[in-house]
Amino acid sequence: MYERGDLFNPACGTRVVLDRIGDKWTALAVLLLQHGPLRFTELRDGIGRVAPKVLTQTLRRLERDGLVTREVFAEVPPRVVYALTPMGRSLITPLTTVSNWAEEHINAINTAQSQYDATV
Template identity: 90%
Template sequence: MVTNEQYARGDLFNPQCGTRVVLDRIGDKWTALAVLLLQHGPLRFTELRDGIGSVAPKVLTQTLRRLERDGLVTREVFAEVPPRVVYTLTPMGSSLIKPLTAVSEWAEEHIVAINHAQAEYDAGV
């Protein structure tokens, strides 16, 4: 049996390693985009959906629930008609901004080279 401590840390290449779950979560494109949008402050669901673009509401809901469960986002419901729900990054969620920004900048810097490599590969060069 795997204990919480064994699951929480260890060999990243071991399927039992909890770190892999975290990497899967932050490597999900919707997670990264939601966190990057929320870095500027609290947003409502529709603001997140519109900011991300092309994400199905069900998928965004699932992503936000996982982020809330993981302690990266808080969800606040206001007793209004209709109810207003606002999502905010927690301090731990905010700590993801710097690494996600670095990855985003890397992608921007290398997109032309990646597109070129893909075209060459697809052409059989």
């Protein structure tokens, strides 16, 4: 079990959750799934430039954390569909807020990076 209350302690449970939702692919997967269930290839194509192995690992972690469900249909070939759980859906608002912030500030960030790079 993880300790709570000190985000700067690597054993803090809240920090573990923040690490998960802040990883490279989680936010993109959750935001894609907000419109409904998707197959693996739809997720991969929607995210773009993610290795299948990495996306599989991300989806397994999200399933383990209770944020995503994985449903396998007995068809040939088997069809697998991923969907957000209610807890996963609760991430949409904060992730949308962060996404909107990024869109709003991308030009300022690019300018700051160019200025910094010109001085280094």
